[in-house]
Amino acid sequence: MDEIPGSLGTTASFSLRLGQTIFSSASLLFMSLGVQFYSYTAFCYLVTIMGLVIPWSFTLALVDGYSVLAKCPLRQPGILLIIVIGDWVLSVLTLAAACSTASVVDLLLHANGAYCPPKFCNRYQISAAMAFLSWFLSSASCLFNIWLLPSL
Template identity: 85%
Template structure:
């Protein structure tokens, strides 16, 4: 049977896994140092998922490197099933995390400041940035007081 490019135990798979590890690490570093990620749930979710992807990808890169050195590709169906299911779950979670983070960034960029209605902010003890922001929210949205 011919080798499929990028299949487990090939040098292409090793390169792809190392790339996945490096980009996940860069994403985690950027989120941890560049943004106060703990203020937004979507950013916390992305950091958590990247924290899961990094060891998964690095472990599989080690398996690929070992298989390439021994020239013995892994063909056991049980191991391949675990890897396929793990990749499927982590890729779905990564897509969800990236999408939610992108929507929060879009929301924050389009509101030009804090997106917190006054009644909600007073309940959760989150102060508005300024009185100007408070007036802007009142003019932009019809705030109904109960």
């Protein structure tokens, strides 16, 4: 079978997973080091989702690293299907969290009252941007694996 770059068990996939872990951790840290995040539903949602994405991406990064080092890629359709579904669900949830956060931050910035001290608002914006990057890498992983799936 030809190797698809970015699919499970390749170096590209390992980089994608590592990027997801880094960006989602950054998003979580920027959000939760601010003090007021629990007063907005969207921010709590982002923290929850990032708490799901980090272990998922980290585990798959370990699996990819192992396959690359041991040179024996994991090619079982059942496992790949689970990974594709998990990736797809998590990427949808990440996108939803990123968009919600971004729109709430935008509303807080442009609302009449000064709800949002600039220090916090910058953090929220960076957190939303990191979540978008994490979503981008996660959906790339998902697409590469979907592409591989019918050929198994």
